[in-house]
Amino acid sequence: MDAFDRFWQWANKPLESKLTIPAELHRAVMELAPEDRRERAAVNQAAARIPDPER
Template structure:
């Protein structure tokens, strides 16, 4: 499961779910424009950059 799948699994979880994601993943995705959050490549790249700022 990549970052895109993890984020959207969390975002679309039922209200009573205790599923969590790392804050860094959430922050990286939320920094993208809303239309880019549905683009797998852009989400995965943003999360990779956040994990490795040298990229």
């Protein structure tokens, strides 16, 4: 599952769902223009710019 799938699975979850995503992923996607949030390549590219906390 890529960042696009993770974000949209979270965004479309039922209200009672406990599903979460990292705040960094949410921030990266929300910084995109609304129309770009529906483009897999744009979302995955934004997510790829998130610093890796392991480094």
